[in-house]
Each structure stands twice: as C-alpha cells, then as structure tokens.
Amino acid sequence: MMPKLILLIILLPLLSALLMHLFAGQIGRCVARVSIAATLLSVILSGVLLWLSLTGDLVGQSISISPWTILYFDSLSILMALVISLISLIVHIYSLRYMAEESGYVRFFVLLDLMTASLLLMVAAGDLITLIIAWHFVGVFLYFLLGQDTRNPSAYRYAFWTFITYRIGDLPLVLAAVLLFQAYGTWSLPFIFEQLSQAPNAHSVFGLALPEVVGMLLALAAFARSAQFLLHTWLPYTMDGPTPVSALMHAGIVNAGGFLINRFAPIFANTSDVLQWVFIVGFISAVIGSILMLVQNDIKKSLGYSTMGQMGFMIMECGIGAFSLAIYHLIAHGVFKGTLFLSAGSVINSARKNDGVPKDELYTFVVEKRSARTRKPWLLMAAITLLVPLAILIFSHWLVAEDYFQKQGAIVLLFFGWITGAQLIFATYRTHAQNLWRLVIISILSFAIVIIGYIFISHAFEIFLYPDAAFREKLYLAASIEKIRFDILVAVITTIIVVGWLVAYYSERNRKSKHPKYTGRLWTMFYALISREFYFTDLYSLLTRTILSTANKLNIWLRWN
Amino acid sequence: MPDSFLLLAALFLPLFPLSMVFNALYNRVQHVVLRCILLIGWPHIGLAIIYSTETIVPTWIVAWALATSVLYALRMLALRGVGQWNSFLATSMWAMLWLSTTDTNQGLHHLYTFGVTTPLILLALLSSGLEKRFGAAYTDLYGGLAQSIPRFAGVLVVVILAAIATPLFPGFFIMLKLILETSETMPAATFTLLGIWLLWSWAGVRLLQGLIVGTASSGNEGEAVDFNFLTCWSYVIVLIVLMLSGVYLAGDLL
Numbered sequence: 041m042m043p044k045l046i047l048l049i050i051l052l053p054l055l056s057a058l059l060m061h062l063f064a065g066q067i068g069r070c071v072a073r074v075s076i077a078a079t080l081l082s083v084i085l086s087g088v089l090l091w092l093s094l095t096g097d098l099v100g101q102s103i104s105i106s107p108w109t110i111l112y113f114d115s116l117s118i119l120m121a122l123v124i125s126l127i128s129l130i131v132h133i134y135s136l137r138y139m140a141e142e143s144g145y146v147r148f149f150v151l152l153d154l155m156t157a158s159l160l161l162m163v164a165a166g167d168l169i170t171l172i173i174a175w176h177f178v179g180v181f182l183y184f185l186l187g188q189d190t191r192n193p194s195a196y197r198y199a200f201w202t203f204i205t206y207r208i209g210d211l212p213l214v215l216a217a218v219l220l221f222q223a224y225g226t227w228s229l230p231f232i233f234e235q236l237s238q239a240p241n242a243h244s245v246f247g248l249a250l251p252e253v254v255g256m257l258l259a260l261a262a263f264a265r266s267a268q269f270l271l272h273t274w275l276p277y278t279m280d281g282p283t284p285v286s287a288l289m290h291a292g293i294v295n296a297g298g299f300l301i302n303r304f305a306p307i308f309a310n311t312s313d314v315l316q317w318v319f320i321v322g323f324i325s326a327v328i329g330s331i332l333m334l335v336q337n338d339i340k341k342s343l344g345y346s347t348m349g350q351m352g353f354m355i356m357e358c359g360i361g362a363f364s365l366a367i368y369h370l371i372a373h374g375v376f377k378g379t380l381f382l383s384a385g386s387v388i389n390s391a392r393k394n395d396g397v398p399k400d401e402l403y404t405f406v407v408e409k410r411s412a413r414t415r416k417p418w419l420l421m422a423a424i425t426l427l428v429p430l431a432i433l434i435f436s437h438w439l440v441a442e443d444y445f446q447k448q449g450a451i452v453l454l455f456f457g458w459i460t461g462a463q464l465i466f467a468t469y470r471t472h473a474q475n476l477w478r479l480v481i482i483s484i485l486s487f488a489i490v491i492i493g494y495i496f497i498s499h500a501f502e503i504f505l506y507p508d509a510a511f512r513e514k515l516y517l518a519a520s521i522e523k524i525r526f527d528i529l530v531a532v533i534t535t536i537i538v539v540g541w542l543v544a545y546y547s548e549r550n551r552k553s554k555h556p557k558y559t560g561r562l563w564t565m566f567y568a569l570i571s572r573e574f575y576f577t578d579l580y581s582l583l584t585r586t587i588l589s590t591a592n593k594l595n596i597w598l599r600w601n
Numbered sequence: 602m603p604d605s606f607l608l609l610a611a612l613f614l615p616l617f618p619l620s621m622v623f624n625a626l627y628n629r630v631q632h633v634v635l636r637c638i639l640l641i642g643w644p645h646i647g648l649a650i651i652y653s654t655e656t657i658v659p660t661w662i663v664a665w666a667l668a669t670s671v672l673y674a675l676r677m678l679a680l681r682g683v684g685q686w687n688s689f690l691a692t693s694m695w696a697m698l699w700l701s702t703t704d705t706n707q708g709l710h711h712l713y714t715f716g717v718t719t720p721l722i723l724l725a726l727l728s729s730g731l732e733k734r735f736g737a738a739y740t741d742l743y744g745g746l747a748q749s750i751p752r753f754a755g756v757l758v759v760v761i762l763a764a765i766a767t768p769l770f771p772g773f774f775i776m777l778k779l780i781l782e783t784s785e786t787m788p789a790a791t792f793t794l795l796g797i798w799l800l801w802s803w804a805g806v807r808l809l810q811g812l813i814v815g816t817a818s819s820g821n822e823g824e825a826v827d828f829n830f831l832t833c834w835s836y837v838i839v840l841i842v843l844m845l846s847g848v849y850l851a852g853d854l855l
Contacts, residue, residue: 169777173768180767183806184758187814190747196814200806207802211795214777218784218791246788591679594672600685601621601628 042092043103046113049085049121050160052078053128057153064146072136075149079129079156086122093118094504100230102166108227112166115505116302116367120163123371127292127378128156134382135284142282148188152288155181159292163299167227168217171303175213175261175296179206182293186281195280202274209264209271213300216257223250233306240310251307255314258304259321266297266351269325273577276332276344283381286340290347291378295370297351301358302367302505308358308518309511315519319359326352328574335570339384347377361519364502606654607662613647614699616662617669620692627688633729636684637722644695644714652707658699666699667793674800678807683728683738686808690764691721693797694772700779700790716771716850719843720763723836727757731812734825740811749817750827756836758809763843765805766798771847 056078060071092098093115103111113121132152139148158181162174179202186199217227223243224232235242236251243250262268267275275294279286301308301318308315329349336342350373357366506512521529572578612619623643630636651658673693680686694717701710730753731738746754766772776798783790817825828836 172777173773176768180762190814191745191816193810193814196810200810203806204799204803207799211799214780215784215791215795218777218781221781222785587675588678591675591677595676595679598621598676601624 042098042101045085045089046101046111046164047103049082049089049125050111050157050164052082052085053153053157053160057150057157060146060150060153069140069145071146072132072149075153076129076132076136078153079125079132082125082156082160083122083129086118086125089113089118090122102230104166104228108167108169110166110170110228111161111164112230113164116299117163119367119371119505120299121160123374124156124159124163124292127288127374128152128159130378130382131284131288131291134287135282138284138385139282142188144188144190148185148282151181151185151188152284155185155288155293159296162296166229168220168229168232169227171229172210172214172217175265176210178293178296179203179210182206182285182289185285185288186278188282188285189280192280198274198277198280202278205264205271205274209261212257213261216254216261219245219250219254219257229303236306236310249310249312251310252312252314255304255308255311256317258300258307259314259318262297262300262355263321264297265300266294266355267325267348268297268321268351268355269328270576272325272329272348273573273580275348276336276341276573277577279338279340279344283385286343287378287381290343290381291374294347294351295354295374298354298358298366298370301355302363305363305506305511305515308363309514311518315359315361316521317359319356319519322352322355322357322359324352325349326356328352331570332573335567340381343377343380343384347373350377359519361516362498363515364505365498367505368498368501606650610647610650611662613643613650614666614695615643615647615669615692616665616696616699617672620669620673620696624685624688624692627691628685633725636725636729640687640691640718640722640725641715643691644698644718645711647695648698648707648710648714652710663700663787663790666696667790667797669693669696670797671793671800674797674804677804678800680804680808681740681742681811683724683731683740683808683812686804687721687724687728687764690801690804691718693801694718694721697779697794697797700783713771713775713850716843716846717766717775719839720760720770720772723760723839724764727753727760740808743817744812744815745817747813749825752828752833754813756828756833756840757812759840760836761805761809763840765801769844769847771843771850774847774850 053075056075059074063074064071089098098113098118101113105111132149135148135152139145142148155178158174158177162171162178165171165174183199183203186202187196189195220232221227224235226232240251241249245253264271278289281289326349329345329347329352333342333345333349336345350369354366354369354373357363357369502512506515569575608619612622615623623639627636627639630639670693673689673696677686677689677693680689695714698710698714701713728738734750735743743749746757763770763772766776776794780791780794783794
C-alpha cells in the first residue's frame with residue numbers, strides 16, 4: 041500500500057497534465073481546476089507520509105521498477121516533496137485568476153504540472169539515471185514556463201540564459217554519475233552510499249580520492265542550479281516570465297542546489313577540501329548578491345539578487361557542514377520569497393495610488409539609499425550590524441551549547457544574523473510605530489524568532505534528517521578548517537563590516553572637506569562596477585558573440601557544407 | 602582495415618572533410634522523400650562497411666571523429682536553415698558512432714543509429730512542411746509559429762528536443778552510453794562529448810526561438826494551415842514510440 045501511495049504523489053501531476061491536454065477542448069479553462077485538485081491531493085499524500093515518517097512508521101521506503109528506476113523516500117525526500125507540492129499548490133491557486141487573461145492558459149497549467157512532477161521525481165530519485173533525467177527536465181520545463189508568452193522575444197532571450205546555465209550544470213552531474221557507476225557498478229544511490237561508508241577511499245580518479253572528485257562535480261551542478269557566483273547571471277534577468285513562475289522558481293527550483301548537496305551528504309562526509317570551497321563560493325555569492333540587490337531599481341530584479349544572496353547563505357551552510365540548516369533555510373526562504381513575488385503585483389498597484397513612504401531621515405537612508413545628515417541613522421545601522429550577530433551568538437551560547445562560540449557554524453549565524461536582523465529592523469520600522477518602546481519590543485521579539493528558528497528548529501531538522509550523531513559529526517569534521525584559519529576569517533569579516541561602516545560614515549561626513557575628489561572618484565568607480573553588475577553579463581555576452589561569430593566564419597570558409 | 606575501406610566508411614559515417622559530401626548532397630536534394638532516404642540509409646552503409654572488415658578502428662580515427670562532431674556542433678550555432686541544421690546535426694551525431702564501433706553486436710548498433718536518426722527524419726518532414734507553408738524553412742524569417750500554427754509548433758518543439766538528446770529519447774541514452782564507455786579509457790573524449798551535448802542544446806534552442814517565438818506576421822497568419830488532428834496524432838504516436846524505445850533501449854545499455 042505504502043509504495044503505491046509514494047508513486048501516486050509523482051503520478052498525480054503527470055496524470056493531471058495528460059487529462060488537461062486531452063480534455064481542454066471540451067471543458068475549456070475550467071480544466072485548470074483538475075490540476076489544482078491533483079496538486080492538493082499530492083500535498084495531502086506528502087503530508088501523510090511526513091506524519092508517518094515523524095512517528096517512525098515509515099523509514100527509507102524504496103520502489104525499484106528497474107535497475108535504473110528507483111524511487112527512494114527517506115526523511116529528506118518526504119520533507120522536500122511536501123514543500124514542493126505545497127508551493128506548487130499555492131502557485132496553482134494564484135495562477136488560476138492571475139493567468140486568466142493570458143493566452144496559452146491550459147498550456148501554462150500543463151507545464152506547471154510537468155514541472156511539479158519533475159521536481160517531485162528529482163527529490164524522490166533513488167538512482168543516478170532518474171536523478172539526471174528529472175534534473176534535466178526541470179531545466180527544460182522552466183525554459184518553456186519562463187517563455188510562456190511566445191510573442192515576447194525578450195522573455196525567451198532570458199529563458200535561454202537559464203536553460204544554458206542549467207545545461208552547463210547538468211554536465212558535471214552526468215560526469216559524477218558516470219564516475220560513481222564506474223566505481224560501484226550500480227546506479228542505485230542507497231547501494232552506493234552503503235559501499236562508500238564501508239570503504240570510503242576504495243576508489244580513485246586520476247590519483248584523487250573518488251569522493252573528492254565526485255563531490256566537486258556535484259557542487260558545480262548545485263552552483264549552476266542555485267545561481268552561485270559566476271553562474272548567477274541568469275537569475276536576476278528572468279523577470280519577463282509570468283509572476284507565478286518567478287515565485288515557483290525563487291521559492292522552489294533554485295533551492296535544488298541545496299537539496300543535491302544534502303542528497304549526496306554521504307559523499308561530502310568523506311571529502312576533505314570540497315566543503316571549504318563550497319563555503320567560499322557561497323560566501324562570495326552571498327556578498328555579491330546582497331550588494332547588487334541594493335543597487336537595483338526594479339523590485340523583481342532586486343528580489344532576484346536577493347535570492348542569489350540567500351542561496352549563497354544556503355550554500356555557505358552546506359560548506360560548514362550544517363546540511364540540515366540549509367534545508368531549513370531553503371524552506372524558510374521558499375515561503376517568504378514566494379510570498380514576496382506573489383504580492384509584488386499588489387505592492388506595485390497600491391504604490392501607484394499611494395507610495396506610503398514616511399518621509400523622514402531613517403527611511404530615506406535605509407530604503408531610498410540617500411545619505412543622512414545626522415549621525416543617528418549611521419549609529420543605529422552600525423549598532424545593528426554589530427549587535428545583532430553578537431546577540432544571536434550570546435543567546436546560542438546561553439541556550440544551546442556552551443561551546444557554540446567554538447563551533448564553526450557560528451560564522452553563518454553571524455552573517456545571517458547581520459543581514460536578517462537589519463532587515464527585521466527595517467520591516468518593523470515600516471509598521472509606522474510612533475512608540476519607541478513598541479518598536480524595541482517588536483524588534484526583540486523578531487530577534488527571538490530568528491534565534492529560535494535558527495537554533496531550535498534547525499536542531500530539530502538535524503535530528504529528523506540526520507538522526508545518526510556520528511554521521512553529523514563526520515559532516516562537520518569534513519567541513520572544518522584549522523582553528524587559526526577560522527579565527528582569521530572571523531576577524532577579517534568583522535573588520536570588513538566595521539571598516540565598511542566607518543568608510544561610509546567618514547566619506548559622507550567629509551564630503552565637502554579637503555579631499556573630496558579621491559573619495560568621490562572611488563565611490564563613482566565602485567558604483568559603476570556594481571551598476572554594471574561587475575561586468576559579468578557583458579563578459580558572457582562578449583563570449584557568446586565571439587563563439588557565434590567563429591561559427592559563422594567557419595561556415596563561410598567551408599561554404600556551408 | 603584497408604585504407605580504401607576506411608576512406609569509404611569515413612564518407613558514410615561522415616568525417617571531415619568527407620562529411621562535406623553528405624551535406625552538399627542533402628542540401629542539393631530538395632525532395633523530402635529523398636532526404637528521408639538519405640538520412641535512413643547513409644549511416645547504415647558506413648556501419649556495414651566497418652563491420653564487414655572486422656578490424657579494430659584505430660584510435661586516431663576516434664579523435665578525428667570527435668573533432669568532426671565538435672566542428673559541426675559548433676557550426677550549427679550559426680545556421681538559419683532548418684534543412685542545413687538537420688544535416689549538420691546528423692553529421693555531428695553519426696561521426697560519434699565511430700566511438701562505439703567496438704560493439705560486437707552489429708544489429709544493436711544499427712538499432713542505436715536508427716534511434717538517433719529518427720528525430721532527424723521527423724525534422725526533415727517538418728522542414729518540408731514549413732517550406733510548403735511559407736516557401737522556406739528559415740529561422741527569424743516569419744517567426745511566431747506558436748501563435749500562427751500552434752499544433753505544428755508543439756510537434757516541432759518536441760522533435761527538436763528529441764534530436765538534441767533530451768532525456769527519455771534514444772539520443773540521451775546513447776550519449777550516456779558513449780560517456781560511460783569513454784570515461785575509463787579516454788577521459789578527454791568524455792569531456793568532448795559533454796561539450797558537444799552542450800553545443801547541440803544551444804543550437805537547438807536557437808533554432809526553436811527563431812521559429813516559434815515572436816508575433817506572427819499578419820500575411821502568414823491567414824495563409825498558414827496548422828496540422829489536422831490526424832497528422833498531429835501521427836507525430837505524437839511516433840514520438841511516444843521513440844520515447845518508449847529509448848527507455849527500452851536503456852535497459853540494454855545501462
């Protein structure tokens with residue numbers, strides 16, 4: 041009975057896509073309700089499975105259809121199936137009216153269902169071939185969903201960027217799968233993981249340990265999917281697609297990188313250097329995403345870079361061995377970013393009538409990015425930047441474990457607390473609170489939620505996803521760096537934050553003093569750099585044009601034969 | 602393998618510059634039936650020649666085949682003619698068949714070849730359909746097929762996806778098989794194969810965008826006739842069979 045239920049979760053959206061395609065002519069647009077009903081059923085079934093998993097009645101169920109068609113339902117896949125089907129259901133319901141005026145209404149729902157089925161298959165894949173197929177299909181369906189409006193060449197242009205980046209990311213996954221098959225002679229993931237745990241260093245590739253090479257390839261695949269540094273340019277530009285697709289993409293699809301790293305946790309647990317590189321890439325992505333988010337004047341593009349930053353955090357969490365924290369992060373991010381996208385239209389609509397902007401200095405400083413004349417906002421910002429992470433660390437130390445300061449996971453809390461705390465302050469400020477005490481209480485409550493969320497809930501996730509304490513320790517060990525390097529890293533990051541604020545403050549204060557030229561020029565250069573998005577887009581466009589021009593020249597030389 | 606046989610095989614499992622013969626011939630032949638016959642027959646002649654000699658293919662031929670495949674995959678990026686795109690993809694694909702000539706089962710090898718060529722035959726038929734409707738099968742010439750002839754556009758999308766080795770179609774599994782075979786003995790070939798696969802995807806999407814995207818020009822919208830129910834379902838059935846055969850084939854391959 042249970043395997044049938046599991047299979048049904050994936051088959052329901054597929055069946056719905058088929059029914060819609062076949063009966064759209066007879067029933068018309070009402071056929072979209074079939075899709076919603078099927079997705080709702082998937083949510084209910086996933087919920088039931090999660091409940092059974094939590095109560096211990098369902099442990100690692102797998103269905104083997106053929107040697108390369110295995111569905112595997114463990115804690116990770118059940119949790120992800122629920123998240124995916126739930127986000128998909130919200131997007132379906134929202135699209136029912138949002139897409140009503142658009143052409144290709146039925147096609148949109150068919151594609152939405154196929155995408156949901158691919159994502160569900162991806163998280164439930166118990167073998168490498170099924171994983172590759174689902175991974176590939178997500179990219180293909182996303183391309184067509186982003187290009188829903190076939191009259192819009194611009195939408196397709198940017199959908200192509202997404203498609204090609206995803207294809208680039210598919211290739212390391214294929215290579216990793218092939219290497220694993222060569223080594224273990226099977227496509228089955230549970231079998232590979234079992235063999236690996238028994239003899240981690242039994243195989244090598246070009247003199248390197250197999251987990252090291254495969255881990256690096258998997259990380260590359262995850263980077264492309266989660267818009268990490270150098271493979272990020274597609275994400276902010278895919279805003280010409282329908283808003284529900286943006287919501288689905290930012291809330292669900294880009295998180296696949298975090299899922300992939302978690303799925304292959306047994307591989308990463310046996311690496312020595314890969315997770316450190318994962319951390320560095322995540323860190324760079326988080327910083328660049330956050331910087332570029334600030335300079336955008338388009339709300340959707342700004343959200344795109346915000347997602348890049350959040351994905352950077354998620355990858356960073358994997359890089360320090362906090363794999364379950366990354367899953368919690370991707371769920372939390374999915375919920376809040378999905379909400380933001382789905383409400384973006386209403387915000388724009390209401391802003392046209394009334395911008396609702398309280399015109400005072402703190403707001404213009406924080407939201408409009410205009411510099412403040414008085415010191416109050418500067419000091420407040422500096423205080424937030426330093427105090428929030430400190431508060432979180434102290435609370436963690438006090439509530440969770442005394443050695444929390446020594447754990448390298450603290451560094452992510454430091455960063456996340458820094459960004460999230462600042463954002464929470466802005467959000468509470470926008471509640472137009474006149475009463476200072478009320479504002480302070482709301483802020484403290486918000487911090488408490490962050491702390492509880494990031495410490496207790498993530499701990500619960502850890503127990504649920506990785507119940508084996510020894511394995512958890514192994515993951516942290518694989519991600520650990522020498523203490524001296526860790527201390528230097530914390531010192532450097534803190535220094536950057538403090539110096540950043542000091543430079544901003546003094547350059548603004550000394551704007552009309554002796555040397556305005558140098559600081560002014562420096563700021564202009566920096567602004568030019570970030571407004572051109574570090575020239576990555578230009579560089580990739582140049583590379584594309586060069587390849588196309590070479591192809592054209594070759595054709596002319598060879599007389600088109 | 603005697604040199605003359607090798608040369609002959611390199612003409613039919615096209616290796617550059619002999620590949621130019623097939624491409625010139627394909628572009629000269631305008632009739633769709635003749636084009637389909639060329640696509641069906643050409644690579645099988647090459648395979649038959651190789652298997653008739655029962656000699657091991659030298660390694661340098663494999664390098665040459667890969668170079669040919671890369672060359673044509675790259676050149677596909679700059680093409681606008683659907684027919685020419687089809688013949689270049691055929692060249693790029695068939696050149697790769699040299700990599701699996703160590704396969705002792707000749708029948709199976711012919712079957713794989715048929716599997717990867719079938720989408721190209723369907724594309725040749727669609728290309729002819731475009732020529733009948735618009736007078737030419739070029740990208741960025743009329744555009745907006747998704748608006749003007751949606752059923753035709755839908756079939757075209759799936760056929761192109763099948764041609765560029767999208768999962769579940771035979772091309773995908775054969776590509777995976779080649780990667781698997783080369784990864785142990787020829788890692789450089791594995792990387793090249795992955796690069797070729799990427800170029801196919803790029804070229805395929807460029808072709809699609811040039812045909813289906815955009816606003817249909819007012820003149821064409823009235824003239825163009827979409828597929829009728831029967832024709833559309835004929836293509837769908839062939840594609841489903843192709844997909845199922847891909848999955849079935851994979852049972853053997855993997």
